[in-house]
Amino acid sequence: MSIDIPWVRDQLAEFLSLTELYRPADPPGVTMVGFTHRMNRGSDEAIIASAHVVEQILDRVLPQWRTEVPADRNKSVNRWCQHREAAQRADAALVCDAEVRQHLGDDAPQVSAGAMHSWAWEGARALWSSGHFREAVTAAARKVNAETQNKVGRRNLSEVKLFQQIFSVEPPKPGQPRLRLMDDDGSETYRSVHRGAMAFAEGCYAGIRNPNSHEDGQPELPEHEALEQLAAFSVLARWVEKAELATA
Known part of the structure; x- marks a missing residue:
């Protein structure tokens, strides 16, 4: 069975959206000066549920993502940094690989x-x-x-x-x-x-x-x-x- 690319890309996009970091608004009447904590946009529960699906996608699209994608890069800022980078790579691979193979003259069927x-x-x-x-x-x-x-x-x-x-x-x-x-x-x-x-x-x-x-x-x-x-x-x-x- 071939990969359902639109569905897979939707799952990756949802995960990337949930794990995006943002700076919470200052409390009313208070202006924070200097460093302020950044948070993921999604709840922990939503991110964990999404990660369960995304890890299976990554295992299929980028089987070596756990070793090839650095695990400690900015982990103190966002625990999902490795997953985010791997998801971005997987999305790029899904979009670009078929086109690259075609232009490079290697559009033979791929074994998964x-x-x-x-x-x-x-x-x-x-x-x-x-x-x-x-x-x-x-x-x-x-x-x-x-x-x-x-x-x-x-x-x-x-x-x-x-x-x-x-x-x-x-x-x-x-x-x-x-x-x-x-x-x-x-x-x-x-x-x-x-x-x-x-x-x-x-x-x-x-x-x-x-x-x-x-x-x-x-x-x-x-x-x-x-x-x-x-x-x-x-x-x-x-x-x-x-x-x-x-x-x-």
Whole structure:
């Protein structure tokens, strides 16, 4: 699902309006001299409610905003300074990015982590937001594995062996259910679909998850490369979720 840009921009504008600082009027008959305290225009309750929505927007539009936007700049003046700057950046990105890509000759479709399958993105979200991309992909792999175990009711197998069994074209046996991506019509397509799913899952865990987990001292993954890896687990998660459970 694509971002509803008008709605998102309205939410950002509302937050920026609520957190704007202003100097309260002097009490009647009193003229304040020198420094006077400035206040946010909105109430604490309204700002907190708005921030709850805005943080989710920022996680989608600027996933690394918590680390890239300075957190201590003018915080003594306004506790929402980091959120305000991130909201302003996000608004600019929403307005300008499509136009910039078009003029620079790079208007290809963009992949959004937030639009990926929830098993992949929810597993990765917290680590992704802090820039730990390699660990985020590993966390997504664990989440997809765990949800697959839950669906088929098997905790005694995991990762490659789990997917080899559940996508096998052999009939289900007691205690060994299968996942079916299409009805068994005896065709080569039926066999190739499940053989492909099995091989794809093996590639995800043997080629992505294991190297990310077991090689210490590796440099951090570039974000675009991690996004590609995360997308692989999103594809696998969708196949597992939509598959029919076949039991003996």
